[in-house]
Amino acid sequence: MFEVIFLQFINGLDKGAAYALIALGLTLVFGTLGVVNFAHGALFMLGAFCAVLFRQLLTLETITIDPTQLSPWGAPLEVREPLVQAWFGDFGAVLVNYSVPFSIIITIPIMLLIGIALERGIIKHFYKRPHAEQILVTFGLAIVAQELIKAFFGPNPIPQPMPTDLRGAADIGAFLGMQANIITYPIWRLVYFLFAAIIIGGVFAFLQFTTFGMVVRAGMADRETVGLLGINIDRRFTIMFGLAAVVAGIAGVMYTPILPPNYHIGMDFLVLSFVVVVVGGMGSLPGAVAAGFLLGILQSFASMTQVKALIPGIDQVIIYLVAVVILLVLPRGLFGRRGVMEA
Amino acid sequence: MLAMSRNDLLLFLGFTIVVLAMPIWLQPFGAAYPDLLQRFMIFGIFAVGFNILFGLTGYLSFGHAAFFGVGSYAAVWSFKLLSLDAIPAMVFAIVISGVFALIIAYLSLRRSGIYFSILTLAFAQMSYSLAYSVLTPITNGETGLQLTLNDPRYVDRMFGEALPGQPVPTLLGQSLGGFAGFYFCAIFLILGFFIAQRVTNSPFGMMLKGIKSNQTRMNYTGFNTRPYTLAAFVISGMYAGLAGALLAVTDPLAGAERMQWTASGEVVLMTILGGAGTLVGPVIGAWLIKYFENIFSAINDSILARFWDFLPDGLDHAAVVVSGKFVGEGWFLTLGLVFVLIVVFLPGGVMEGVRRITALVSPKSKPPASPESTSPQPQPAE
Numbered sequence: 001m002f003e004v005i006f007l008q009f010i011n012g013l014d015k016g017a018a019y020a021l022i023a024l025g026l027t028l029v030f031g032t033l034g035v036v037n038f039a040h041g042a043l044f045m046l047g048a049f050c051a052v053l054f055r056q057l058l059t060l061e062t063i064t065i066d067p068t069q070l071s072p073w074g075a076p077l078e079v080r081e082p083l084v085q086a087w088f089g090d091f092g093a094v095l096v097n098y099s100v101p102f103s104i105i106i107t108i109p110i111m112l113l114i115g116i117a118l119e120r121g122i123i124k125h126f127y128k129r130p131h132a133e134q135i136l137v138t139f140g141l142a143i144v145a146q147e148l149i150k151a152f153f154g155p156n157p158i159p160q161p162m163p164t165d166l167r168g169a170a171d172i173g174a175f176l177g178m179q180a181n182i183i184t185y186p187i188w189r190l191v192y193f194l195f196a197a198i199i200i201g202g203v204f205a206f207l208q209f210t211t212f213g214m215v216v217r218a219g220m221a222d223r224e225t226v227g228l229l230g231i232n233i234d235r236r237f238t239i240m241f242g243l244a245a246v247v248a249g250i251a252g253v254m255y256t257p258i259l260p261p262n263y264h265i266g267m268d269f270l271v272l273s274f275v276v277v278v279v280g281g282m283g284s285l286p287g288a289v290a291a292g293f294l295l296g297i298l299q300s301f302a303s304m305t306q307v308k309a310l311i312p313g314i315d316q317v318i319i320y321l322v323a324v325v326i327l328l329v330l331p332r333g334l335f336g337r338r339g340v341m342e343a
Numbered sequence: 344m345l346a347m348s349r350n351d352l353l354l355f356l357g358f359t360i361v362v363l364a365m366p367i368w369l370q371p372f373g374a375a376y377p378d379l380l381q382r383f384m385i386f387g388i389f390a391v392g393f394n395i396l397f398g399l400t401g402y403l404s405f406g407h408a409a410f411f412g413v414g415s416y417a418a419v420w421s422f423k424l425l426s427l428d429a430i431p432a433m434v435f436a437i438v439i440s441g442v443f444a445l446i447i448a449y450l451s452l453r454r455s456g457i458y459f460s461i462l463t464l465a466f467a468q469m470s471y472s473l474a475y476s477v478l479t480p481i482t483n484g485e486t487g488l489q490l491t492l493n494d495p496r497y498v499d500r501m502f503g504e505a506l507p508g509q510p511v512p513t514l515l516g517q518s519l520g521g522f523a524g525f526y527f528c529a530i531f532l533i534l535g536f537f538i539a540q541r542v543t544n545s546p547f548g549m550m551l552k553g554i555k556s557n558q559t560r561m562n563y564t565g566f567n568t569r570p571y572t573l574a575a576f577v578i579s580g581m582y583a584g585l586a587g588a589l590l591a592v593t594d595p596l597a598g599a600e601r602m603q604w605t606a607s608g609e610v611v612l613m614t615i616l617g618g619a620g621t622l623v624g625p626v627i628g629a630w631l632i633k634y635f636e637n638i639f640s641a642i643n644d645s646i647l648a649r650f651w652d653f654l655p656d657g658l659d660h661a662a663v664v665v666s667g668k669f670v671g672e673g674w675f676l677t678l679g680l681v682f683v684l685i686v687v688f689l690p691g692g693v694m695e696g697v698r699r700i701t702a703l704v705s706p707k708s709k710p711p712a713s714p715e716s717t718s719p720q721p722q723p724a725e
Binding site: 133142275 | 450690
């Protein structure tokens with residue numbers, strides 16, 4: 001019984017990690033800029049498609065017809081050779097194999113650029129406007145982003161293979177001294193969880209231990225005073241928006257082997273992430289992370305057959321149900337600060 | 344009740360004429376066929392109802408599609424169990440969606456601002472997921488709820504054997520296909536518009552506008568605002584249910600995808616595009632979106648190629664490729680772009696555009712005080 005519970009617990013971790021990463025970015029934007037960003041899921045999706053694009057570029061092939069060899073059909077054999085392999089040899093093959101993790105390198109500048117352009121171009125005009133209008137404009141932006149992706153990559157999910165070394169499952173149970181072959185867990189999901197933990201730790205460390213982070217935290221507490229001290233807080237907030245976009249983007253990149261990305265993956269995650277943010281408490285970073293993992297794990301437990309037999313359909317609605325209950329019982333969410341987004 | 348000001352009466356009469364004459368004046372636009380006209384009416388009702396909540400009180404609900412879906416299901420069940428007549432189906436749908444809205448409103452309205460939006464979204468997504476999974480006996484899951492020959496239809500059977508062939512909804516024995524269906528929906532739109540007009544201009548409507556501009560002040564003045572927002576929510580939920588039922592009348596098939604949050608997003612788009620808080624704005628928004636959805640989705644590459652024919656070779660091909668991304672399947676891209684531009688530059692939607700142009704054309708004269716105009720900077724309840 002303990003094994004079963006433990007297994008469901010770790011099963012919830014990777015989904016929880018994805019929720020936590022998106023919710024973290026949402027909260028960063030909300031805490032610094034005070035903007036309710038409905039386009040955040042679209043940023044997750046754009047990140048995922050950076051990985052798709054990177055792989056498509058890597059697997060560009062030259063097709064040469066080799067008259068000396070014949071294919072099984074008797075026609076001259078077409079020899080396909082990926083350009084990367086032709087140029088870099090073995091390193092190229094490694095690059096193709098590890099395309100998903102490597103695409104983080106291109107994703108970071110792209111997402112930073114998209115984030116800053118979005119903030120400077122459109123969102124900065126909405127600081128003084130009501131939250132409803134912020135929701136609307138970012139909702140529109142999300143539609144535009146996902147339709148652009150649909151126009152270029154098509155409506156179907158594009159599977160991304162994970163690196164061959166990281167396929168298969170790890171026997172965590174045996175590792176922890178329990179019976180072997182009871183608790184096995186896909187390695188990639190473990191990687192995703194560790195990756196998320198590093199990113200979350202990194203963001204917290206950045207905010208906690210750097211001067212830049214200190215200024216940003218001060219700005220979150222009292223933007224006006226920080227501005228009066230002669231600090232260009234707007235520029236720092238713009239960079240924070242870029243950072244949030246990067247966090248969402250690389251969360252999307254690393255999630256592609258788990259769930260093949262399609263154009264509306266962002267929206268699917270966004271709705272849930274908003275629930276996560278609200279459950280954690282609007283504007284609270286630890287709240288977002290805690291609620292992300294909490295809801296991920298709860299969802300995993302709700303998908304157990306025994307639980308489903310007890311309460312049919314619970315796996316479909318558990319997150320919303322928890323959100324409703326928490327919002328009605330704890331108006332500010334789990335860790336919400338007083339006076340943030342209250343009537 | 345019938346004491347309307349002259350402006351209101353003119354607006355109402357004008358609206359009625361415009362709606363009833365739609366099959367005529369939409370002829371040149373290629374939109375005067377019954378199927379599209381019915382959709383104009385149905386989504387017009389949906390948007391008018393949504394506006395009673397969002398436009399008047401400023402509460403942004405992201406879950407109105409749930410009531411729309413519930414209305415559809417209720418109507419189809421009425422066709423299946425009671426009678427193929429449309430009237431009981433309408434009544435049944437409005438009552439059921441009203442009760443449903445009351446429950447959700449009671450819970451959601453305990454919060455406001457973004458929390459309210461998330462709560463309504465959560466409830467709507469819950470209904471959607473349940474309709475797909477556990478409630479399959481009621482909703483028929485992914486297939487959608489349909490009429491079959493073996494439906495009991497108790498009331499119909501009491502008055503003799505049902506007609507042979509595929510059952511279709513009727514009105515007192517008359518078929519509701521084609522233009523009959525359009526006029527049936529049009530009557531409800533006009534009725535709904537009339538009620539919305541009465542609500543907006545009533546003391547109750549004033550109260551709702553007061554909640555939008557400053558809820559705290561309303562509370563301090565001694566009003567308990569909850570019953571008012573609750574009533575507004577339930578009314579708009581009933582409108583949504585009515586619209587859903589009409590969709591089931593014109594096409595007796597109810598599916599869960601009608602309750603998905605994208606459907607809720609669509610009615611928000613319609614209302615904003617036309618002008619939230621105005622009376623005719625949401626209707627215009629719904630018509631525009633449905634019209635362009637219809638037109639743009641139908642355009643394909645060969646039509647585009649003919650359109651760009653005047654360009655030099657090569658360039659016309661590029662133009663076809665680029666513009667092809669915005670039409671057909673890509674129509675939502677255009678919609679999203681237009682929507683962003685509207686929210687950024689024209690937060691009042693089409694109605695504000697009209698007002699600005701009128702002010703430009705006649706700068707000297709006072710702009711006509713249209714009854715539906717709102718204050719220039721409405722602040723929603725946060």
